Amino acid sequence: xxxxxxxxxxxxxxCLLFVIIRMNNWYKLICNNxxxxxxxxxxxxxxxxxxxxxxxxxxxxxxxxxxxxxxxKQNETEIxxxxxxxxxxxEKKEIExxxxxxxxxxxxxxxxxxxLREYYQQWSEAxxxxxxxxxxxxxxxxxxxDVTENIFSFICSSNNNISRISxxxxxxAKFYGDKICEINGETYYSFPDVxxxxxxxxxxxxxxxxxxxxxxxxxxxxxMIKEKGGEMWLEKxxxxxxxxxxxxxxxxxGIGAKVADCICLMSLGHLGAxxxxxxxxxxxxxxxxxxxxxKKTVTKKMYDEIGDHFRKLYGPLAGWAHTxxxxxxxxxxxxxx
DNA sequence: CGCCTACCTACCCG
DNA sequence: ACGGGTAGGTAGG
Numbered sequence: 001x002x003x004x005x006x007x008x009x010x011x012x013x014x015c016l017l018f019v020i021i022r023m024n025n026w027y028k029l030i031c032n033n034x035x036x037x038x039x040x041x042x043x044x045x046x047x048x049x050x051x052x053x054x055x056x057x058x059x060x061x062x063x064x065x066x067x068x069x070x071x072x073k074q075n076e077t078e079i080x081x082x083x084x085x086x087x088x089x090x091e092k093k094e095i096e097x098x099x100x101x102x103x104x105x106x107x108x109x110x111x112x113x114x115x116l117r118e119y120y121q122q123w124s125e126a127x128x129x130x131x132x133x134x135x136x137x138x139x140x141x142x143x144x145x146d147v148t149e150n151i152f153s154f155i156c157s158s159n160n161n162i163s164r165i166s167x168x169x170x171x172x173a174k175f176y177g178d179k180i181c182e183i184n185g186e187t188y189y190s191f192p193d194v195x196x197x198x199x200x201x202x203x204x205x206x207x208x209x210x211x212x213x214x215x216x217x218x219x220x221x222x223x224m225i226k227e228k229g230g231e232m233w234l235e236k237x238x239x240x241x242x243x244x245x246x247x248x249x250x251x252x253x254g255i256g257a258k259v260a261d262c263i264c265l266m267s268l269g270h271l272g273a274x275x276x277x278x279x280x281x282x283x284x285x286x287x288x289x290x291x292x293x294x295k296k297t298v299t300k301k302m303y304d305e306i307g308d309h310f311r312k313l314y315g316p317l318a319g320w321a322h323t324x325x326x327x328x329x330x331x332x333x334x335x336x337x
Numbered sequence: 338c339g340c341c342t343a344c345c346t347a348c349c350c351g
Numbered sequence: 352a353c354g355g356g357t358a359g360g361t362a363g364g
Binding site: 160164212299 | 347
């Protein structure tokens, strides 16, 4: 009986500890802001799960990944953050230990082991247009995102705009993910597993909710992944080289060259993958490859030609470099420049 | 291969 | 007011 009581007290203490930590303290991760610019990185069309959020009158970003809700802000030298998990009586770990665990997750997500300074310098020397974009868009990082979330998010992206893509991805989480927590009246959900998207009735529900023809792509691709081995297939995908991974992804319905490259670049670590969409085509035609101007559609040959041009210009991390250009173009387009 | 068209929906712009 | 154009494309002919 006293054992049970003691257990309860421990859980209660952990809960209290958790509440105190999460309400009053920000975890810290040392990171110079020239190595990571949160706004451009989180709001640049890579992930559709982040939104701006004011806390103590400071700009923060709130988003979900790894089944946790994260609130991030930064100053010159640090990332300051809070984390919210489903369970409050989690493993008994001291604050420092938890800070280290979370820091490692963030380092992995933002790929902080890769130092941007030397690459930005290299890309600036190779290309004056990059150099100009880099002045404002320093610290733009490729996020290392979850493959499943990436696959279904970018299936939603076809012939679509960012605000509607975001609303679709959030609906997928709300309908088929797990509830994590509630913050300021807003409920946050993890992104669903493939298995959850293969339940009967998903396509109809998504259609009712404005997904359009993408509803079928989502359910069909989920079923195809399940048939190929589900989680096993996804793990195998992670072990493939760029060409093989891209080819495998393109066997799924709703995934063509562009979407496959997004997934390769942003969740499989193939940093030379270079998604060519209308923006990139416009940039390429305007500044780099005048001979492709006035083409109606991007043919496969042209797609590869544009990618190869940038890979030759920027080298093996061309996908990363191009994201900086893309980000600059996107902001200009959104009137934020 | 290259080119064409249909596909859902919401929002912008004239 | 209302209709065409378009938004980080893809599949099927």
